[in-house]
Amino acid sequence: MPYLTSAVLGAALLCFALLGLRARRADGPLDDYVTARNSQTAATLGLSFLASGMGAWILFAPPEIGAFAGPVALAGYAIGSALPFIVLGFYGPAIRRHLPEGRSIGEFAEACYGAGVRRWVALVSILYMACFLAAELTAIGAITAMLSGVPPALVVVGVAVTTLLYTAVGGLRASLATDRWQAWLMIALLLLVGGVALARLPLMPAEATFPSIAAGDALGVALTLVIAVTAANLFHQGYWQRVWAARDERALCRGAWLGGLATVGGVVAVGGLGILAAMSGLALGEPPIPFFALLTEAPGWLALPALVLAVTLVASSVDTLQNGIASLAVAGSGRRGLSIGAARRVTVALMVPVVIVALQGLSVLRLFLIADLLCAAIVVPVLLGLWRRMTPVAAVAGGMAGMLGAVLPGWMIQGSLAAGVLAASFPGSVPTLPPFLGALVVSTLVSLAVATAAPHKRARTV
Template sequence: MLYLISAALGAALLCFAFLGLRARRADGPLDDYITARNSQSASSLGLSFLASGMGAWILFAPPEIGAFVGPLALAGYAVGSALPFIVLGLYGPRIRRHLPEGRSIGEFAQACYGTGVRRWVSAVSVLYMACFLAAELTAIGAITALLSDVPPALVVVGIALTTLLYTVMGGLRASLATDRWQAWLLLALLCVVGGVALVRLPTMPAPAALPSAPLGSELSVALTLVIAVTAANLFHQGYWQRVWAARDDVALGRGAWLGATTTVVVVMMVGALGILAAMSGVALGEPPIPFFALLSQAPDWLALPALVLAVTLVASSVDTLQSGIASLVVAGSGQSGLNKEGRSILVARLVTIALMVPVVIVALQGLSVLRLFLIADLLCAAIVVPVLLGLWQRMRPAAAVAGGVAGMLGAILPGWVSQGSLQAGIMTASFPESIPTLAPFLGALVASLVISLLFAWMMPKKQRLSL
């Protein structure tokens, strides 16, 4: 079985590499490498949004939320996962009009606020994507150890190297090409794995009831997840690339809604498996992993498609993140001309490869996947409001910076006030129990909004954005 699983995982990765390398344009310009500008249809974008957003996290977090908090919190998670696509679908056409030659969230920040804020926003985006990468690779290592005897480090390194090969060589087009296939594959595998697991589900006990926390707790978790996931994913450069990759505004809007709708369906479907696992009385494990607890009741052969599903999920998100990091590096170089463009691509490739080294090292430590995500999410929540206010005429760089700093302090303040010390506030904002709590996120959003608006109204109007 070990050799069969290893061969299947290797074959899946080779297929992804083939698809990505086949899509690359060897003689394409720098702009095509990082944006594939005006080339993608609505269906292509919808599948890409789905595949790039669906990582191995969906096998851990939604089932656990469903099993222990309830369907309302699960719905919050699903909406939070889809909302960034809707925001970019609605906000994207305006961004495209103001930045017709734009390439990154960093360029948007520069056009609105200047170079200093651009560097700050780009740094947050890279840090968030690095945390996302580490969490995804950590997750695939844990899944591999759960379902097979294949060394987890081998799969982690294999995915990192394979996705690097085709994204570094092919840029965004390579990621988009693999996304289309990965989206269909993950839907098919999810149906197979989930269907077989359901068939083998133990008979529900007579008193079985839907798991649910008190209504206030469910609403709190739901709101926390909506804020956290939405704010963080708005700093996902891979999603911003797709704003300019869209063929036109209509394709962007339809693609965003398609990606959002399918994302809600997938998250709810996977989360429902966690609810059913809890209702059936299956031992959920310690720490609890409801999705994989269901697999323990299924035939041994199901481990193979389940692992291929996990590898597909991780590869689809990792290649998007790598492409996004490369595009931020290129867009930040500010170089033009054939020779300079060639150097920019080379630098982007080297930086992406170099960044993957510490990411893989962190992933091999087996840290909490959810805690990595929550810390990155909170950092993004602290500055998302000032960034999105950038097209408002009254917003100035000082207002944006003040709002971002206030957001970071606002994240710490609830724990500081409730426990009486700055250290306790910082510890609370780092989620030591890996539990999503509303107070730090709400504090970050409210503080950044209030201070941004206050500073903006105190300052004269800025000139309209002109590029």
């Protein structure tokens, strides 16, 4: 069985590599390598948003949230997962008009506020995407260990090297080409694995009820997830690349809505399996993994398509993150920037520490939450860049105030700064609303106040 599994996974990764390499433009300029400017239809963008946003996390987080927090919290997670696409669908056309030759969130920040803010925003974006990469590769290692006898390190390195091959050579076009196929394969495998697992689910007890927590707590979890996931994903450079890759503004809007609605459907469907698993009385494991608990009642052969599903989910998000990090580094070097060869070397170099972390099998949830909180503290000041009253001082003041706002609730409740800092670092890896709400509200209020109090409008390029 390990040999068959290795062969099937190797074949899937080889297909992804061939699709990506075929899409490359051997003589394309650096700008095409990182943006594929004005080339993608709404359908392609919608599938790409779906594939690049759907990582292995969908097999862990939504089922667990559904099983323990109930439908309201799951709805919050689904909305938070899709909202970044919708925001860029609304906000993206204005960004394209004001920065038609843009390539990254860093360049947008520089056009609005200057080089200093660009470096700050680029650092946050790279930190977040590196955490995302490490989490995805760690997840595929854990899934491999659960479902097969294949060494997890082999699959982790295999996914990293394969995606690196076609993204380093083909750039964004390679990622977009594989996303189309990966999205359809992902949908088909989710239907197969979910359908078979559901069919073998134990009969529901007569007294079965929806899992739920107190209404106020459920709304708090939902709001926390909406803020955390939306704020963090707005610093996902892979999504920003697609703003300029869209053929036109209409394609961007329609593609963003298509990707967003498909993402909501996917998260709700997989999370719903977690709810059903909990209602059936199935043992969910320790730590709880409802989706994989369902597979214990399913036929043994289902483990192979489930593992292919996991590899597809990871590859579709990893290739987007790899290309996003490289493009942000390239764009951050200035418009004359690096050569394509240097961009490829940056991609490879940035993956080395990520793979090393992933091979340790560590939990990155707490790092993810801290990175999400940092994004929440500065997302509003960055997005206010198109408001003509905003200034670099207002943006920096808002971001700094947002970080203080994250600490403030714990400080006020527990009476010490140290307690506030500890609460904002999420001990126990449990997402809580006060730090996120404090970061978002305080950063917004301070940005608006400082910008409004400024005596003169700034000179600006957007």
